[in-house]
Amino acid sequence: MSREIDYGNLMHRAMRGLIRNVLDDIAANGLPGAHHFFITFDTSHPDAELADWLSDRYPGEMTVVMQHWFDNLDVGEEGFAVTLNFGDSPEPLYIPYDAIKTFVDPSVEFGLRFESTEEDSDDDLEPLEISDEPIEQDAQTSADKKKKAEIVSLDSFRK
Template identity: 40%
Template sequence: MTDDTKPVESLLPYDRWTEDAMREVALRALDHAGAHGLPGDHHFYLTFRTDAPGVQIPGHLKARYPDEMTIVIQHQFWDLKVDRAAQTVSIGLSFGGVPAQLSIPIAAMTAFWDPHVRIGLRFGPVAEAEDDEGEAALPPAGDLPGEAAEATPAEPDAPAQVVSLDAFRRRPSRD
């Protein structure tokens, strides 16, 4: 017997809600690091589209990474802030010893990875649609207070790569 039933089309935007929830996980991790520093061996790789509207990075970085860039938030960073009202993440980093301030729209983020705990998230484009209550996909919230920890990001040597979440899933051991 075959199952010839067609999948039911949802009238609820579950795909968008799931995408928003995954972005929120990354934003909370960034909020925490900005307010309290990075605990233990945690560090983050944040990949974003450099060609997305609103991205503000120095010209030499834009020239080197015209489409996509991955930053490492680990040893030297400052002023890490998630501004939900402006829908941006801002951070100060050094590239080859030269300090730079980056402003990344949340919509430009394509991946977030914390290799210490093997958590990887991959994002698609942010939907411009509003939910049924007329709110934006990521509602404004207060920033966490606190100082950023001092740390040094490693400058990527090669163009950024987005890694599938499947590569980081734990598989049960087969004994």
């Protein structure tokens, strides 16, 4: 019986662990400096929790912004909960890590994109393009105003 190392899934788990570590730090210490996050997630994921009006408005995916105002950030093993403001209406969300499609911190030009296929592969993490333009909570970044971000390799985190 032949056995293979599944680098694609291992990389996905590592990158989702990185997101969890970042959110843990933010929950404990707040957002430092100009850091902020654009998080795009699959609203139809079976474990995602959001208001009906949000899932109706965004039936496939939604990009949320964690920047000036967010509350009740609770980081767990499988996902995180946060309350965000949508047009003066605070709404609680629960976003499983495996529902995340993109995670971007434009203040340092860092971005991750998770591609989902039948079987994850090494090519599933692609460079992500990000915009310098500020976006509103329910807006998407425009493709014509984007620039490339660099994907950080795990080697850069080793001591």
